[in-house]
Amino acid sequence: MKEYNPVTAEVIDALKAVVGDKYVKTDADVLDVYKSDESLAPSFWKTPEVVVLPANTQEVSEIMKIANRFDVPVTPRSAGTSVSCGAVPAYKGIVLLMERMNHIIELNEDGMYMTVEAGVRTIDIQNAAHEKGLLYAGDPCSSDSCLIGGNLATNAGGNKAVRYGTTRHQVYSIEAVLPTGKIVNLGATLKKCSTGFCLDQLIIGSEGTLGIITKATLKLVPLPPxxxxxxxxxxxxxxxxxxxxxxxxxxxxxxxxxxxxxxxxxxxxxxxxxxxxxxxxxxxxxxxxxxxxxxxxxxxxxxxxxxxxxxxxxxxxxxxxxxxxxxxxxxESTRVFSKVATSEDLVVPVTKIADCIQTLVKESQNYDFRVFCLAHAGDGNLHFQILKCDMSDEDWEKQLKEFRAKAYKYVYGLGGRLSGEHGIGLKRLKYMEEYTDPAELDLMKTIKRAVDPKWILNPGKVIEEN
Amino acid sequence: MKEYNPVTAEVIDALKAVVGDKYVKTDADVLDVYKSDESLAPSFWKTPEVVVLPANTQEVSEIMKIANRFDVPVTPRSAGTSVSCGAVPAYKGIVLLMERMNHIIELNEDGMYMTVEAGVRTIDIQNAAHEKGLLYAGDPCSSDSCLIGGNLATNAGGNKAVRYGTTRHQVYSIEAVLPTGKIVNLGATLKKCSTGFCLDQLIIGSEGTLGIITKATLKLVPLPPxxxxxxxxxxxxxxxxxxxxxxxxxxxxxxxxxxxxxxxxxxxxxxxxxxxxxxxxxxxxxxxxxxxxxxxxxxxxxxxxxxxxxxxxxxxxxxxxxxxxxxxxxxESTRVFSKVATSEDLVVPVTKIADCIQTLVKESQNYDFRVFCLAHAGDGNLHFQILKCDMSDEDWEKQLKEFRAKAYKYVYGLGGRLSGEHGIGLKRLKYMEEYTDPAELDLMKTIKRAVDPKWILNPGKVIEEN
Incomplete structure (x- = not known):
């Protein structure tokens, strides 16, 4: 496991020189806010050493250069609605907040696209399209609070994915800052293209490990009346x-x-x-x-x-x-039953969803936790909300481990995967290593190492350095 | 520019040990067939030193290991219908023919997918789906002769892309052999997935530079009556x-x-x-x-x-x-006018297609070659067939260069790209280097170098080693 340098006064000064004093936060109460996200899994939480709020892409780029120079990890954060510990700074260091980059740059009705900064709220994008009689089809359940950058990073799914696909299918192009600080524009506002590698889709869904998405041009479609x-x-x-x-x-x-x-x-x-x-x-x-x-x-x-x-x-x-x-x-409704809970985000082929729900609901009855099940069933995506209730910590960890081992093995046997829309984050990292085909995992790591030689961007997420 | 080793008797023996004597060809008349493809551009053609026909993925993998051991380049080849010199062995070496891997492995009606080897003809896939009342929506104009592996490698477009997207949109998952010989399975038969990087789409459309696609599971959709x-x-x-x-x-x-x-x-x-x-x-x-x-x-x-x-x-x-x-x-009909010709494959936003055709047709009238224009207009993809006719070689090269310089600059100004569906191949390599944003180009090369450290797989295509 790599060791990073602490955030020193020199790092803080360098960050202030880029974004201004006001946008570099080191107060304990502010840092405390950014130790967690919406995953109810305190064992994964880590308090950052500094929170920084860039105003534009150039500043994001400069921050990444500082991080490389001082060997300090950076965790990009949108609205923090991740339930996979995707926004938790696993190795402390810098939390980079995208919320100031919140402008809709262009809505082109004729061309049916919208160009936005990564910090725009998803619901604002949906509403802006709707006002023009168009539809932005990305629709995660948290759309009223999440930011589009987070949707892109995790390839968010949601309610309309059965018909329209997930967030990655709504994108023409992105601007991103690579781990080294280099700014790239990937993809184009075209219906088809065979001009080089499909790098936009590589960055989208990489959960902020291969690049920080700073802008995106999104597809709009006619609104069915x-x-x-x-x-x-x-x-x-x-x-x-x-x-x-x-x-x-x-x-x-x-x-x-x-x-x-x-x-x-x-x-x-x-x-x-x-x-x-x-x-x-x-x-x-x-x-x-x-x-x-x-x-x-x-x-x-x-x-x-x-x-x-x-x-x-x-x-x-x-x-x-x-x-x-x-x-x-x-x-929300399950919180009265248990303050500690974990949600599963399994996905299987749609032809297997009925068997899968029935089998796993039955299996879950062998344990002391309570399991509530909902599913974006039309796309094979199954959410189990597993509630600790009054179990001891020890029993909870032990039984959860047993249940997951059975469930994941079963799901992979059906051709399924760990996450349909929430992402791997920090929470599923060890399962990702365990259940992913070694050759695929190795290719991911090869690419990560090439793009982020210092493994400085969002370490501890999706894949493990080794 | 990298120099590769020649194909020695030792290499030939190693290849024969993998696929059997019968499937290693070194006769001059056979080699001559594989120097070209359907691009009418003899200046790019190169005769391979050996042609090898693997029967399965394991053999493809072994061939790549031999290539790495002896530092000999490999050019994978489907039906050779490329018009971009995509199948030409730019650095000679080994041509690897996929045509023996021509089995439809599974057609699943309930799951609406088909798993095929890369050497299956596209029309056979279309017909097999059709017989079950389903549609395989990939439909390049060469569907009666091309193989699916080539379609996947170039992200082929064709007649139905307006509604259904291009080949990359028809894919659930692929099996591929990486340049090092490692076999990977990427993607899954799922409607949504947020489990790791989107590596299937990275290999698809990379024109056989990042991996040799050996199998694919393709989406089928209901056939509109x-x-x-x-x-x-x-x-x-x-x-x-x-x-x-x-x-x-x-x-x-x-x-x-x-x-x-x-x-x-x-x-x-x-x-x-x-x-x-x-x-x-x-x-x-x-x-x-x-x-x-x-x-x-x-x-x-x-x-x-x-x-x-x-x-x-x-x-x-x-x-x-x-x-x-x-x-x-x-x-086909233009061949009576000129044996030498070149086709452009420009793509622009659909809102710009009218302006683009008119402007470029007008511009083309300033030159001595003849220009015929057709377009997959609904997706902004424009084919100019430029006919040399009786021009001198010198005039042809000079005027073509001038026309392209103007056309490409104009198209990139509209947000367009060099290729909508034919790919870059060897033919557009220098233009790719010239017109692509340097940061994007650099990222492509970084990834290529990481995945193919010896730059052994399909060198001279899409991007240049440097």
Missing amino acids: YKLDVLAVFTDLAKATALVPKLIKAGLNPTSVEFMDNNFVRSASDYSDLKLPHYEDGCYDIISIETFNEDELDDKMEKLAAVCEECGATDIVEADDRVWKVRRNCL | YKLDVLAVFTDLAKATALVPKLIKAGLNPTSVEFMDNNFVRSASDYSDLKLPHYEDGCYDIISIETFNEDELDDKMEKLAAVCEECGATDIVEADDRVWKVRRNCL
Whole structure:
């Protein structure tokens, strides 16, 4: 394991010379804020030595040069909404905050693209597009608080990925600062290109380990005018999950297919002070369908109802705002049960999602923690919220380890992966090393070493230096 | 410039030990076949020292290990349909033919994917999908002769890229042999993934410089049952090209939008022995629209006709097989005018395609060569076929250089790039070095050096060692 230098007075002075005194923070109470993110996993938290807020790309570049000169690690941070300890400074050092770089630079209606700085909130991008009758299709659940830079770094997924793909599919080009401080522009606002290596996609999703994304040009698409959300209620978990691959195969091209188990239906309804159908015994599938043609919507709704009935749905109703409120409050709602929790973000082929949910829910019943399950089921992405409740620390760690060993082995056996949208971060680092094919891991490390010879940018994330 | 070792008897013996005597070719007449590809640019051609035909991934790996041991370059080759000298062995050495690895391994209807070896013909993949009511959406114009490995290496585009994207968008995962001989599996059959770096997309489109793709799992999509192709004829180039961005903005989501100038209309009609409307003075836009709903097709056809009329179309007729035959014969048809020719593959933002075609056609009239223009206009990809005809070699080189300098500068000014789908190959290497942002070029070379320390795999393509 590499050792880094501490942040000395000389480093602080160098940083102040770049961004100005006001934007270099060393007060203990400020540093304390940036030791964690939204992952409820205190054992991973680390307090940074300094927090710095650059105003522009040039300043980000200068900060990286200082970090290289003094051999001090840099952890880039967006809104800190990571649940994978992606924003935690694993080796202390410098936390680099992107929040001042928050300008929408251009929204081009004819060209259907938007160029933004990395610190723009995702919801502001969504709203700006919407005002012009266009859609920015990236839509992570945290869109009202997260920043686009974080979405790009983790290849965030969210509610619309079934139809539109994940964040990496919404991008024409990026500007990034490499670990050495060099500024690069990668990709282009083109529908096709065979001019050199696909480096934009390499940086996107690398969780800030290969470069700090400072700007991006995002694709906008026409906003479908017709939309209907359906709640299909099942009193049987097996039936509720079996619906998903059937929906996809029926050619309905849904925008989203969300699944909530009864634990979540109850806790999120209570938290939201709402009572929805089959509160006591229901599992929910929430399906959104959008079209450009009214007849097509009617057609698809008929087909959808038929598939739901065939699969044994108890109730098929329009999903109004109350349903979405309950869905949004899922994670929040579990905090009353347990302050310590961990979320899994497993992803499997969509054809395997029903088996996977059923098998893992059954397996989870062998342990003392509580497991709540929701899924972006239409894209095979499964969230288990595992609640420590009143378990001892020792039992919690031991049983979690056992459960994960079984779950991960099973999921990789299905052709799945550790993370569908939250990323590896610091939290899944050791599992990444354990479950990834050695040749693939080795290629990642070869590239990391070439691009970041001092392993100075976001160390301790995704892959381990060795 | 690096110097490589010659292929000695020892190298030949080592190769024979891997693939068997029968699959190592050193006869002059065989070697002669593999000096060129479909680029009509003899000045770039080089005769290999040996041609080797591996049967499987393990053999490809062993060949790369031999190449490293003896410091001999390897040029992987699919069907040799490159028009960018992508298959030419720039430094001689070993040509590695993928054609024996030609098996469809699995077609999974429920999972909607197909796993194939790299030597399968693209048309066989299209047909296999079609038989199951599914679509493999990659569709380069050479699909009846090219192999999927070549499509993946160059990120081939073709006729359906407007709606479905290019080859890289049709891929779940690849198996590849790295320059060192290591075998890697990259990507997964998943709708979303945030588990490590996006290495599959890095290898795809790297034109066989970062790895030899040996297998791929390809996405299949539902086959739209309703389809109509329309030929819109214009007697004015400006009007014909102005249609394109308007079509895209109208939300018609066409599968393809192809443009042919009158030079191509005439030559390809003559070649095909067909007389189509406005043979004498027409430019053609051929538009394909596909839907899952009959009403939707009717709606879109009405809108399409309205947009074409508004743009001043002289004729709007159904495009039958004759039209597609003429389109397919375009390139072939120019060979009667000139044995030496070069094709440009420029790509610009779709909003700029009309200006770009008009400006460059006008510019081309200042030179002695003949220029024929066709375009995958819906994705901004412009093919100029430049015919030497009876120019002297000296004039040809001089004027071509002048024209390219103006055209490339103009295209990069519009945010465009050198190649939309043909790749850089050996033919555009020096222009790649000249027009690419130095920081981007440097990052490509850093990665190449890390992955291929001996610069042994496909040297002389895409980027130059320096």
